[in-house]
Amino acid sequence: MDITIKAAAKINLLLDLTSVLENGYHSIYTVMQSVDIFDKVTVALTEDRTISLSCSESSVPTDRRNTAYKAAEGFFEYLKKENKGVSIHIEKHIPSQAGMAGGSADAAAVIRALNILYEANLSEAEQFAIGEKIGADVPFCIGGGTRLCLNTGEVMAQIPNLPECFFVIVKPSQGVSTKEAYKSFDSAKWIRHPDRDGFLYAAKHSDLKGICSKAANVFEQVIEVPDRAVIKGEMRNCGAILSLMTGSGSAVFGLFERESDAADCAERLRKKFKIVFTAKPLPKGLFPE
């Protein structure tokens, strides 16, 4: 018995770090958006009492370090159930070190798939609880859509779906390690924080221009990605009403009101960069095939 789930990537429309928690983690304040770029995750039940994992991308670890592996372990631990055997295959399309939550999306898909295969009937809240132990973005990837996520990602609120718009997303060749990004943030002398209330007000009123004028990512102030200025410049020239780095980078997205502008922009950027996507916002994060 197996099941294949398409797990969506995300971008951050707003990303702020607000404080450091008692456990040393940063408290995040972010609005994330699912987009239609997917990893395909196939989970099958076997009888060998192990978790085996394969991935189409050779640079991704296939052992305990893989978030999908951790998700399977977390599922059995939460249910206090014995693992009778699971095999996972990840067909990778979401780039790594991009700030697009590729690893988190895979973990989310495994939790959802095992919930179905084991007929565990876990509520979404229970699936979030398994996910938050694996990574801050995993609960979001399970729920998806447009959500405000706080603290270490375990506090979430759904906000209205984005009005119709179109994205171009470029992953420059330089990646950014999330750990290094937080280090750079900690050593920054001064950070300009975004107008979070203004963003939420615009989001609540589905005011796309307002959302774009308040959108911001504090990591842009502390992480240098040499290609970012070139990408942003091209996006603006093509009519983007917003261009911003996602997560801790290095991918940059442009938001367009017209699909044709996004398509033209992607075509131009493909002449300079290898990894260029066009994408649309999605109302959820996981899609059984």
Ligand code: ATP
């Ligand atoms: P985020 O937006 O959550 O910061 P990211 O852009 O840092 O994501 P990921 O694709 O989540 O990128 O992977 C970061 C690192 O995690 C990779 O370099 C890889 O070694 C490791 N990793 C573990 N599990 C996975 C997985 N299932 N898919 C991709 N990378 C994984």
